[in-house]
Amino acid sequence: MTIGEFSKKTGMSTYTLRYYENKKLIVVLRDDKGRRVYTEKDIEWVQFIKRLKETGMKLSEIQKYALLRYEGEKTMSERLELLEKHYHFVVEQQKKWDMYLQNLKQKIIWYEKEIQKNKTP
């Protein structure tokens, strides 16, 4: 699959895909003309990168994981460690967001009451 097709399937711009390759986040095969050839496996991998990114992992951190991944089996426990660290980060983040959501709810309720008050003075 070409970079254009891959771009459509993953929803990432070709700019970003080349940028990620440059950053060693994705290793891409080339055809005999030197053009990028993406596989189905790359889709999974890019979706995973997107999830990590969306949950607040920096590209530099994702890069670490990617490098280990392309080093092969012997880096599995290191990768596990990175993922566990991120898992805990996300869990903590969720807790914080839960609190903020409560706070926001209170504020919304306060506003609703105030507005109601002003409607019927």
Add this chain to the structure above:
Amino acid sequence: MTIGEFSKKTGMSTYTLRYYENKKLIVVLRDDKGRRVYTEKDIEWVQFIKRLKETGMKLSEIQKYALLRYEGEKTMSERLELLEKHYHFVVEQQKKWDMYLQNLKQKIIWYEKEIQKNKTP
């Protein structure tokens, strides 16, 4: 309270505080010498800004809210609308993160199994 004291209490750098003021996120009183004077109310407000920011609201959006806030009571329903919008955003974000967390958990379990396999071949 001076900007230095306020900075310590809120954990925001004086740079950031001036930056926020510049962006019209905070309106600050001045003393007869032209120096910023922060109040306890400003602490609450800055903490609220921090929560909005941490839950992914952009400064430009927070700015909108701030401007309405400083316009007074008549903008309450507009502010309520902004907060409700953000509330839904955070809820949706939480849902997504929950999914990603499940995915991450599966991956972690997979790694644990693989590593166990290699330990006892």
Add this chain to the structure above:
DNA sequence: GTATCATTTAGAGTATACTGTAAGTCAATA
């Protein structure tokens, strides 16, 4: 009274993550 510290301003610099341009090659379609 002078040294030190906090404050002021405008504006420049940094980090992150893209996003786009320029100049050129290559291959398929009208």
Add this chain to the structure above:
DNA sequence: TATTGACTTACAGTATACTCTAAATGATAC
């Protein structure tokens, strides 16, 4: 065969949110 479109590279530009510097003033401490 000419043009359209996708691709290549290197590198410049953008957006966001700070972060810092420089130069000056003002206030407190010894």
